[in-house]
Amino acid sequence: MEGRPGFKRLLRALASTSGVLLIIVITALSIQALQQQAGADHNDSSGEAALLPVSTLALQPESGFTTTARLTGRLHPAREVALAFEPAGRVVDIEVALGDAVSEGQILARLDTRRLLARRAEIQAQLDETAIALELARLEEDRQQSLRESDLNTRQALDRSRTERRRMEAMLSGLHAGLAGVDADIDDSALRAPFAGRITEKHIELGAMLAGSTPAFQLMDHRRLEALIGVPASKAAALVQAGETVTLNSRGQDFTGTVRSLIPEIDASRQTATLIVDVDNGNGLIPGQLVEWKTETLIEEPGYWVPTTALASGERGLWSLLVAEPDSNGIAIVRRASVEYLHGNGSHVFVRGTVNSGALVITEGAHRIVPGQRVQLLRQATP
Incomplete structure (x- = not known):
């Protein structure tokens, strides 16, 4: 009987706790229902907002x-030549060094001409002697012609004098030709630049004995350049025409050029043709530089x-x-x-x-x- 009041207190505590839990559950369900209703109302009002x-x-x-093609090539000198002494001889003077700029007609080097001058003097003496002999032959021919007209000599004598005169004339012509050849060798013993340019190679030294036509210098016209550009063989004729101005680029420098011609030959390995462009202004450009040409084609x-x-x-x-x-x-x-x-x-x-x-x-x-x-x-x- 003494434990019954404690039991009643326990029942009252359990009843109170269950009521609280019930209230919490009911409240949570109410909140969820309200959120669902709000979401439904929002969807109904926004329509397609989630698209x-x-x-x-x-x-x-x-x-x-339009397509842009980048075609490449290389700069070359428009003129470059290997210079050589035509006659043989010893080098006695060199007036230029490797890399020097020279003007047209400037003397680059000289050969010893003493033997040529001696030979010239010898031929000149023979020429003078032959000229005297020719004069005598002409006088003899004139005398024989007069005697023949007077029937004082034979026809044979006149023919001999005439033949002698002709022989002297032929000998004189030969000596004149020999003298001209020696003069040409003397003149060629001074090697001159055929055009203004720059010495890019030097093959001779002072005192060297040269045979005829031995290369002496390589001369390049550094002021006039041309670009040789490989273009697709199938499009070469349609890309550009002779006389047309094009813009090229080398090492970031733009410059213009005039199309000279298209070499009518195809590189079998690359299937390209070579376009030659004369550079209008080559200042600052060096032969051997790579050059690029950007060309546009309408497709x-x-x-x-x-x-x-x-x-x-x-x-x-x-x-x-x-x-x-x-x-x-x-x-x-x-x-x-x-x-x-x-x-x-x-x-x-x-x-x-x-x-x-x-x-x-x-x-x-x-x-x-x-x-x-x-x-x-x-x-x-x-x-």
């Missing part, structure tokens, strides 16, 4: 695209320019675009269009395929969208 917004580009048809092929970001890989070597087909409320359905990649310039690509002019191409975020998805259209990008 993904996309930017699009309206396709504009193009008749073709007539209908298609569309689209941003690179709009392109996705497709099947069988093709690419794909996502096209948005809108309704009157600005909501669009996405479909896939297959296209062929024709040309690219880094930020844009030129394509053709199953798209029409004016189609709205999704320009960004194509990886987040699948065909059949509904999207919200935003601004249109510029081509």
